[in-house]
Structures are given as structure tokens and as C-alpha cells.
Amino acid sequence: MLTYLIKGWANLKHPKMEAIDFSTKVTVLIAARDEEKKIAYTIEDILAQDYPKHLTEIIIVDDHSTDRTAEIIRGYAAQGVKLMQLNLDKPLNSYKKKAIAEAIGLSTGDLMVATDADCRMGPKWLSSIVNYFETEKPVMISSPVAYFEEKSLFERLQTLEFSYLVAVGASFIGNNRASTCNGANFAYRKDIFYAVGGFKGIDELASGDDELLLQKVAERYPGQIGFLKLPEAIVYTHGKANLQEFLSQRRRWASKSTKYKDKKVVTLAVGIWLFNISLLVNAALAIFSIYFLKLFLIQFLLKIIFETAFLVPVTRFFKRGSLLWLTALLSSVHIVYLVYIGSIGNNRKYVWKGRTVK
Numbered sequence: 518m519l520t521y522l523i524k525g526w527a528n529l530k531h532p533k534m535e536a537i538d539f540s541t542k543v544t545v546l547i548a549a550r551d552e553e554k555k556i557a558y559t560i561e562d563i564l565a566q567d568y569p570k571h572l573t574e575i576i577i578v579d580d581h582s583t584d585r586t587a588e589i590i591r592g593y594a595a596q597g598v599k600l601m602q603l604n605l606d607k608p609l610n611s612y613k614k615k616a617i618a619e620a621i622g623l624s625t626g627d628l629m630v631a632t633d634a635d636c637r638m639g640p641k642w643l644s645s646i647v648n649y650f651e652t653e654k655p656v657m658i659s660s661p662v663a664y665f666e667e668k669s670l671f672e673r674l675q676t677l678e679f680s681y682l683v684a685v686g687a688s689f690i691g692n693n694r695a696s697t698c699n700g701a702n703f704a705y706r707k708d709i710f711y712a713v714g715g716f717k718g719i720d721e722l723a724s725g726d727d728e729l730l731l732q733k734v735a736e737r738y739p740g741q742i743g744f745l746k747l748p749e750a751i752v753y754t755h756g757k758a759n760l761q762e763f764l765s766q767r768r769r770w771a772s773k774s775t776k777y778k779d780k781k782v783v784t785l786a787v788g789i790w791l792f793n794i795s796l797l798v799n800a801a802l803a804i805f806s807i808y809f810l811k812l813f814l815i816q817f818l819l820k821i822i823f824e825t826a827f828l829v830p831v832t833r834f835f836k837r838g839s840l841l842w843l844t845a846l847l848s849s850v851h852i853v854y855l856v857y858i859g860s861i862g863n864n865r866k867y868v869w870k871g872r873t874v875k
Contacts, residue, residue, distance in 0.1 A: 525688030544626030700727030
């Protein structure tokens with residue numbers, strides 16, 4: 518699997534950003550809930566983009582925030598930021614998908630560019646996405662997301678692991694088998710969104726506004742999804758401050774796996790889960806037999822070697838090569854963590870943004 522990923526990452530070339538006269542009307546989409554501490558930074562970064570202002574529309578949907586989020590967004594109205602507010606009487610399991618769908622319905626852009634309300638981006642973020650869109654003509658674009666401003670070893674481990682996850686999605690696209698992406702940096706044509714029925718069929722899950730939509734598009738438009746392997750396109754966000762928030766986030770991500778359309782990807786994920794179970798079993802049996810100790814050590818050594826080989830070019834791209842020394846520690850933690858998340862990700866409720874969802 519890792520050899521396949523290494524090949525896929527290598528297949529992705531850094532696109533050449535040509536000087537062009539932009540013509541694409543872009544709608545930046547954000548669904549926000551209780552983000553008063555960070556959303557102003559995100560809005561300021563979007564307003565500071567070097568993309569033509571007359572071709573930029575910004576729509577932020579306030580998802581029943583209980584803090585000053587809507588008030589802060591409203592303060593940018595004079596600068597063209599549009600506020601929508603969800604006012605739903607009946608509870609939903611996927612408020613974010615509802616928010617995005619409502620915003621797309623009111624948008625005037627041809628290219629939807631989705632990000633999150635706690636993200637930061639450089640001034641060339643939007644222009645690099647549209648340049649790639651107008652040059653390469655993809656129907657959907659997955660772009661890189663990275664953690665930054667770590668304050669602890671736990672957060673640095675998350676940064677390395679998250680870089681791994683983002684690169685896995687990129688590598689699958691590099692192998693022409695799009696399957697995963699991250700909604701914090703995700704673009705697609707508006708007409709394509711409606712052509713695949715939007716979120717219909719996946720709207721009962723709290724998560725999946727990114728990966729499950731990508732998989733619907735990949736099924737209808739194979740080979741027409743791109744990954745923008747460009748530093749200027751990176752969107753930055755923060756890892757989770759504690760283990761409880763981290764596990765809640767990962768359970769949310771794991772919950773969408775039951776809806777994956779590509780069963781080969783599901784089979785691969787199950788294979789990885791079983792491999793990690795075998796590591797735990799062999800480590801336990803090593804107490805009784807040197808054979809199982811040797812088997813465990815061989816498995817673990819190969820795991821670290823191939824993961825390091827994959828992460829070297831990935832961390833170089835994200836300019837986080839200093840985190841590579843954590844690979845052995847991350848690989849050790851990963852064994853237990855993946856088995857745990859794989860066991861409970863699809864069958865337990867979790868709390869997200871003050872709501873209990875499943």
C-alpha cells in the first residue's frame with residue numbers, strides 16, 4: 518500500500534502557475550458554528566487575496582451559533598462578506614451539508630471554494646486554485662491542508678499524522694483513484710455539484726461534505742479530479758488541544774467510511790486495520806514465544822521504513838522535515854489508535870460542536 522502511495526505522490530507534479538487573465542467567478546463557502554475566536558482571522562485572510570475582487574464572492578453560513586460568530590461576520594458586510602443564518606426547526610444530523618447546500622443555492626459563482634471558519638491562508642491561495650482550474654480544467658480540486666502553531670508534543674504528532682492523511686488522499690488522486698480529501702480546502706464546479714445530485718444520498722451523515730461528495734464526482738467523472746500540489750495553495754489550521762477532542766474528531770471522520778462507494782478502498786482500509794491488529798496480537802504473544810517477538814519486530818521495522826519513505830517528500834513539501842524524527846513514536850501510537858478508531862468509529866455517537874450526532 519505504501520509503495521502505491523509513494524508512487525501516487527510522485528505522480529503529482531508541481532503545476533506551473535502561468536500569468537493569465539482570470540475569468541472565473543468564485544464563491545468562497547464557509548459553514549461556521551461558534552467560531553468567534555478565529556473567524557475574523559479567516560475573513561481577513563480571504564479579503565487579502567490577490568484574486569480580482571470583482572470575481573470573488575464570500576458567503577458564510579452561521580449554523581445556529583451561540584456566541585458572537587454572526588455578529589463578527591455581519592461586521593464585514595461593507596466589504597462584501599455575505600451572511601446567511603440557518604434557522605431550522607427540526608434537528609438534522611448534518612447541519613454543515615445543509616449550510617453548504619443553502620449557500621451554493623444562493624451563490625453567483627461558477628467555482629465553489631470551500632474552507633473552514635478556523636483556517637488561515639496566504640494571499641495567493643485563491644489565485645493559485647483558479648489558475649490551476651483554468652489551466653488544467655478539472656471538475657473538482659482537492660488542495661493541501663496543514664496544521665501549524667503547535668504548542669506541545671501531542672500537537673506535533675497530530676501535525677505529522679495529518680500531513681500523512683492529506684498526502685494519502687493526494688496520492689490516490691495521483692494514481693487516478695480519487696477517494697479522500699479535506700473539506701477545509703476543496704473546490705468544485707457549481708454545475709458538477711448539481712449534476713451528481715449534491716449531497717443527496719449522503720446527507721444523513723454528520724460528516725462527508727468533502728470525501729463522500731468527491732467519491733460521487735469521481736464515479737461520474739473519472740480522471741477529472743486534481744490535487745493542487747503547490748505550497749501557495751496550503752490552508753492552515755490547528756490540531757486538537759486534548760485527547761478527547763482529537764478522538765471525537767477522528768470518530769466523526771471514521772463515521773463516513775460506511776458510505777464509501779469504492780469498495781476496494783474499503784477493503785484496503787480493513788486490511789490496514791487487520792494489519793495493526795496483527796501487530797498487537799504478535800506483541801502480546803511475544804511474551805510466550807521468541808518467534809512472535811521476531812515477527813512483531815519485522816512488521817514494525819518494515820512499517821517504519823516504508824512510512825518514513827512516504828513521509829520524507831511529504832514533509833519536505835509542507836516544510837516540516839523537522840517532524841520526521843517523530844515517525845517511530847507516531848507509528849507506535851498509530852497501532853493502538855487505528856485499531857481503536859476502527860472499532861468504534863462506525864457504531865458510537867459522539868459530541869461535535871455541542872451536538873450529539875452519529
